[in-house]
Amino acid sequence: MNLLIFSVILWCGVWAMNRQIANSPDRDDRAARIFVPVVLGGATLFLWEGLVTGLGVSPVILPAPSDIAATFAASTATLWEDFVQTVLKGALTGYVIGCTAAFVIAVLIDRSSFLTRGLLPIGNFVAALPIVGIAPILVSWFGFDWQSKAAVVVVMVFFPVLVNTVQGLRETDAMQRDLMRTYAAGYLQTLIKLRLPAAMPFVFNGLKIASTLALIGAIVAEYFGSPTRGMGFRISTGVGSLSIDLVWAEIAVAAIVGTLLYGGVSWIEKAVTFWHPSQRR
Amino acid sequence: MKNAFPVLVVLAAILALWYAAVAPMNIRTALDQAERAGAAVEPAGARERLEVSVWRLMIDNPDHVSEGYALDRPRLPTPVQVGEELWKTTGEMVLKGRALSKRSLIYHAGITLQSTLWGFLLGTTLGILGAVAIVHSRVMDMSVMPWAIISQTIPIVALAPMIIVLSSQLGIEGRGVPKAIISAYLCYFPVLVGMVKGLRAPTASQLDLLRTYNASQRETFFKLRLPASLPYLFTSLKIGIASALVGTIVGELPTGAISGLGARILIGDQFGTPLAIWAALLAAAILAGALVTLLDVLQRVTLKRMGMQT
Amino acid sequence: ADEVKLQLKWVTQAQFAGYYVALDQGFYEEEDLDVTILPGGPDIAPTQVIAGGGADVTIEWMPAALAAREKGLPLVNIAQPFKSSGMMLTCWKDTGIEEPMDLVNRTLGVWFFGNEFPFMSWMSSLGISTDGKAEMGVEVLKQGFNVDPLLQRQADCISTMTYNEYWQVIDAGVSPDELITFKYEDQGVATLEDGIYVLEENLADPEFEDKMVRFVRASMKGWKWAEENPDDAAMIVLDNDETGAQTETHQKRMMGEIAKLTAGSNGALDPADYERTVSTLLTGGSDPVISKEPEGAWTHQISDKALN
Amino acid sequence: METDSVRTSGAKASERSPVIEARKLDLTFQTNDGAVQALRDVNLTINKGDFVSFIGPSGCGKTTFLRVVAALEHPTGGQITVNGMSPDEARRKRAYGYVFQAAGLYPWRTIAKNIKLPLEIMGYSRAQQDEQVARVLKLVDLEGFGEKYPWQLSGGMQQRASIARALAFDAEILLMDEPFGALDEIVRDHLNEQLLALWGRTGKTIGFVTHSIPEAVYLSTKIVVMSPRPGRITDVIESTLPRERPLDIRDTPEFLAIAHRVREGLRAGHAYDD
Amino acid sequence: METDSVRTSGAKASERSPVIEARKLDLTFQTNDGAVQALRDVNLTINKGDFVSFIGPSGCGKTTFLRVVAALEHPTGGQITVNGMSPDEARRKRAYGYVFQAAGLYPWRTIAKNIKLPLEIMGYSRAQQDEQVARVLKLVDLEGFGEKYPWQLSGGMQQRASIARALAFDAEILLMDEPFGALDEIVRDHLNEQLLALWGRTGKTIGFVTHSIPEAVYLSTKIVVMSPRPGRITDVIESTLPRERPLDIRDTPEFLAIAHRVREGLRAGHAYDD
């Protein structure tokens, strides 16, 4: 109970401190930008610990962060095996194939205004579909191993990237295009020198959305059949056998990997679209 | 409207591809059946056929290719089969006056729609309020935004059972609320991001103008930030409702929600009736299309009335 | 009336006919009970639901219940309507599998989510490892919710229930002679299925105890009714199926098969069956399902009062 | 005390009382690649009823100075008072009408609604709002365009609408940042005349940024010539032209002499050899 | 044949051969709320080496005419030839250097890379590219800014960069749409001089849109005055000024006379009573 009270107070204290930092002149420092959310996360974990132990929540419902950390440390081998299976083989393969295919096809259909006009509404529509629903079908088509997971990821990331890229390719303004016309620039020159650079902010928008979808897709697909490894496999069997701490360890891996993936894409975005107003300050 | 023709052509092309893909996808099943029925199949024996490519099988057994188009449990059903199944579970039900029976997809779409709308309402409210807080408070901006992103990297399917257990512990009956929570979890993020962008859309000079009038924060919000964010709002609402639908279906898949389109997909899988899965998927697609179109129309009308689009 | 929430192990189907019959025929009402039946699903762990207070009583398989008990969730079996196990492994005959030892070096589909324990025990009693194809090993797939892996030959064998998945294979056009099945019951590794479980701490409460006595009594009445009127019972199940996706033929057939499993049980747990289950689970070799003999995992406290 | 007397006395009578006083004003922007000194040691007194033009090369701090006056930017050194108060207090008293360098109309409001924006915020009644809108639309020759949206107007018309917006409420001090930049010569002449007439009628104090020497000379009672890096005042020219100014005053020797002095001051700020 | 002779002959020698010939040019835009006649019955001959200014109220079709010449817009009636070819053929032969009304630099390229853009497309060698960039940067006084990105420059500097971009390759015809709009008087004067010098050296044919009467008179051999709704030419003034023009030519009576004629033509296009 003391721990509970203490953790609540600590959390409020951290919030107050963040408030101070956020209103101080150093707030735009890289250090501040990382420090503030990290200590808030730390304080929240502490609050969680306090709540769970203070209120005596059963570990089969919600384990304490310390238990999760212990399990994490004790099962690194398992977690690594699952990471390789789900992330490296399933999600990343699917992500790379899906994004590349979408990008290439977007550039190809962009040549034809007929195809663009025909495909874009359909693409928008499909992008809105609950693609996870096709997971059982793809598992039955592509088998139990990572290939079917990659296939689900491909389908999930394909349309967001396609739609964003096509839109980005049309995003050049009339004057920028006219300039190319006065130079009598060819299709390829216009594409490489004008339209692709101008499309990059949109492409990256799609890639970022796709990066959060990729993991979800790979994990959901494992619910419909998998070898006896993988994050989705471990999560679902973990729930079944009440190893909830292991489930949370897997969730932690997913969150870390997802954040790194998203952060990585954002980092590349920053380097590539440094010129865009949203990247300048 | 001028897009109608290209869209139809592309749709026709997709259907044609789909139709063509049915033959190779189903040839093995078709040959297995034909062999059981006593037909001579080349090569004989399902195990032997596993070593042979589908193209070879199609060439060697041209008579049986067509049987792949009429299977009960196809790996890939034909568009017509899916259409028929959909009609059987919707239109025919309506004609029989049983539109809202448990066997009707209309009933299940209704269940899914209900959760989706609750999730959408909850998610957009959260997203918008969050965005308002983030735009007006730097602490919120610095501490909450990164966690909002991280929240989306957590596999919601893993949390789904815990959400159900926790909400029942909090005394919430039924599966509707947990489904709506899952749906809101997926929905709030695009709305939050879009609205933060939108509420920050006013340029420095637009803000300066109001400063010279000494306008209050409230006035700045209602007279500048909110109207300036409307195009972003609608865009994020469209993504939001699509995400809410995905969330509901994800929530219905593994949480044993006993009704709704997600549950139909699950049961279709469990009892080996692929046609039921495809029909439910198609129904979900139609639902998604209808919802997004509705918001799109709303967007056009509103923005037109606000003079923001020609 | 006293409220009782019952969490099922799986979706609404004839496997749970007794409870639906009791509800439909008013047996619960007669006992002054207001029963709510919560169907299960692939991601619902009945053990977790009952731990979270989402249900008062649950239908679970004994291996999962004992495993949960070891994890610190004190579940107690208060009644056992299922006498025998319906689980089996179904294989293609043309793969050349004739006896259990032929399984080595094959790909097998297995249910997880707490349903894998009987299989694991069986394999370790055979001395077969489950870490991949090998001289003395098998490749295990986490099989999904359907029988496609067998039909499409992604696996040589899959887990089936006598009352459910097996018939789906048959319905897909496969004739029984093409298949060979290994029933756990025949292999001597049968474990108890569908028992009625509650939390140990609740049993100390006389009011709860009384409620459970009435619940078990009414439920068993439902089971007996279902055994005697299988077709009507199946229709009752069908009426209660919210998904509207179940078919009459399948449920009627399932009811017929279920009746074979409940036959021979009056509802009280036979300690011999329990012992057999425990010893099967303990022979896990290097990786047993439970590590020590459980204590207090069952009681006749309820069934004695309910059935006599 | 002084402030009070300024605010209550009539326009003509108080012509010589100071409204804006800047003393040793400094303003340095901190940017990623070092500090930019936008204003250095700026001393300037603007009296009530003055029409002050600011002229100088791109980047010399004209806009920055206007923004400091309107409390949109805070000086890093020196003092500035507006009616004896800090600019921020004056802003809270709604002393300013500001015309920005870009029109900055809100695209979701019609022209009339754009003009009403400050009136709504300042709590004018409906009737007053309509009356003001009609008046200023006429002033800038946009009668009949009230119900159009900004994008339905040409660039020049938009700029006029933004001028109308600043004139719709009765601000004591009018700050205009290159208001006539996008207009052609004829329209510009016309609006110059209108502005002079308005100023004559109301006795407002006006700060006016322009790139055009004739415009500065034609309009102002005081011309401030600025020079960049760091932004500073290099010359302040008190106009000797009468308050009443027909367009052809621009051909008088007096006019040309002032223009010449401005041009010389301006030229000094550039670094061309020729 | 004729085309060939034009292209090979020296600048001075061919001064009187027509480069651009418009006959009865019409251009109507179809918009949602009806047709807009942007150009009507435009007849104009521009000879090799001419410096032609276009002046007229906002929306009178100046930009549209330049765009028709550059084949960015297609007339709905009449004919236009450029060097005896269609504008589109001339475009494909890379006859044009075009300076747009807005700078339109690509934000992802540095200033130097922006200037290199046309050179890359036209296949200049690396060395040639660097040489040209250095030359034009000097011409517009932007030495040392080559490695900056567009947003790091003030508006006026961006405009100069876009002028440099158009001058970097050797286009026969230079089309400039209000290139000096955002610049202050001094810079403007300076660039006017530079432009005249360049024109004198190279004998390019220049089409130049401006709002400033003195600028038009100072620069041009021919001034085209246009009037809106529908856009048409109301006056074509052949300048009597010599080709050699020091800045103070602007005070000569001859200059003022031409300016007066332009102003009158312009005024006729407006509807002010005063």
Ligand SMILES: Nc1ncnc2c1ncn2[C@@H]1O[C@H](COP(=O)(O)OP(=O)(O)OP(=O)(O)O)[C@@H](O)[C@H]1O
């Ligand atoms: N927000 C800012 N951050 C950094 N530097 C700035 C900022 N605003 C202006 N500056 C710099 O301050 C100096 C003065 O700018 P200011 O806008 O006042 O010039 P100006 O005289 O109005 O020029 P123009 O005629 O181009 O409008 C410039 O060098 C500019 O780069």
Ligand SMILES: Nc1ncnc2c1ncn2[C@@H]1O[C@H](COP(=O)(O)OP(=O)(O)OP(=O)(O)O)[C@@H](O)[C@H]1O
């Ligand atoms: N793409 C277009 N669609 C419809 N109308 C157009 C289009 N482009 C120009 N116009 C119309 O054609 C007329 C001439 O426009 P143009 O841009 O040539 O004017 P301008 O003389 O260059 O004016 P400014 O001085 O403002 O640049 C205007 O009435 C304009 O509204």
Ligand SMILES: Cc1ncc(C[n+]2csc(CCO)c2C)c(N)n1
């Ligand atoms: C993830 C998953 N786990 C278990 C089963 C199978 N299952 C659940 S309850 C039950 C009893 C008979 O229906 C069986 C066999 C499945 N299909 N999917």
Ligand SMILES: [Mg+2]
């Ligand atoms: Mg300025």
Ligand SMILES: [Mg+2]
């Ligand atoms: Mg123009």
